[in-house]
Amino acid sequence: MVGLSELAEGVHVYLQPPLICYSTAGVIVGERDVIVIDSLANAVMTEHLLAEIRRLTDKPVRFLINTHSHFDHVYTNHLFPEATVIASHRGREETKANRRAQTKHDTLFAELFPDVDLTGGRYTGQDASFSGSLSLHQGSREVRLIELGVGHSESDVAVHLPDEGIVFCGDIFLNGLPPLPLEGHVTQTIANIRSLETLDAEIYVAGHGDPGTLDDVRAQRIQLERQFQRARRCFEQGMSYDTALQALAGDDVPVAFQRPVVLASYCELAGRRPETADPVSRSHMTVLQGIAAEARLLLARDHVG
Ligand SMILES: [Zn+2]
Secondary structure: OOEEEEEEOOEEEEEOOOEOOEOOEEEEEOOOOEEEEOOOOOHHHHHHHHHHHHHHOOOOEEEEEOOOOOHHHHOOHHHOOOOEEEEEHHHHHHHHHHHHOHHHHHHHHHHHOOOOOOOOOOOOOOOEEEOOEEEEEEOOEEEEEEEEEOOOOOOEEEEEEOOOOEEEOHHHOEOOOOOOOOOOOHHHHHHHHHHHHHOOOOEEEOOEOOOEOHHHHHHHHHHHHHHHHHHHHHHHOOOOHHHHHHHOOOOOOOHHHHHHHHHHHHHHHHOOOOOOOOHHHHOHHHHHHHHHHHHHHHHHHHHHO
């Protein structure tokens, strides 16, 4: 399903297919203004989102929250010119660093995602940053930003609406994609998912894919723990990263989905990036390309089914 869907009065999710570059946005309409959670990967997607918001309300978008600095969550911040854009301190620093490397990223994305349109997207810095937590008050509604630290990204942020029992998870929770501990800290990613589980919420909005429940979030954490345990056994038996990946290839998880977890596990367990002959594992972006291709296959299969 694509488009806006209302989760509670005034609280909406903007859904796209569960693919790497197609993230989810939140739209929270208050008495005077609108809060948006995450911008999108290209201008067309964002124009569609903005048109959907205009169908709901003519109130201004006053705040735009970035859950983390990955391009598909920050790439159209500049298309919300009236909004104050907020990220964690670490997220803002990372966005600034990515912005300085924009040309390099442009080349990389063109190579790795040739069929993905990133037109009109670019890294744009945030106006405000926080660490720990920050609450926005939209009338009587509290929108609580919670920084969980390194995990999926340099610093994962969840956005909790305690009264509505809704949490926007960013990419700490992915629905239709595997858990992605992209910074090489699996234990910390598991801890961040556990933190989501402790929030008082009934609806967990995934960073990609449809919203889920506490059970879905728990299932993703258990899957990640299981994969980490298996990778740890391989590591403790002295297997190289490449051998471990082969040993786990027969598992019920596709190899493109195993790769980021095994790689992150080995990074964590060895305290460094492992020696590897696996050309895919040399770059995060190439790992993502494999996941994107696998997710597209799964999605196509689902649609056929
Ligand atoms: Zn991400």
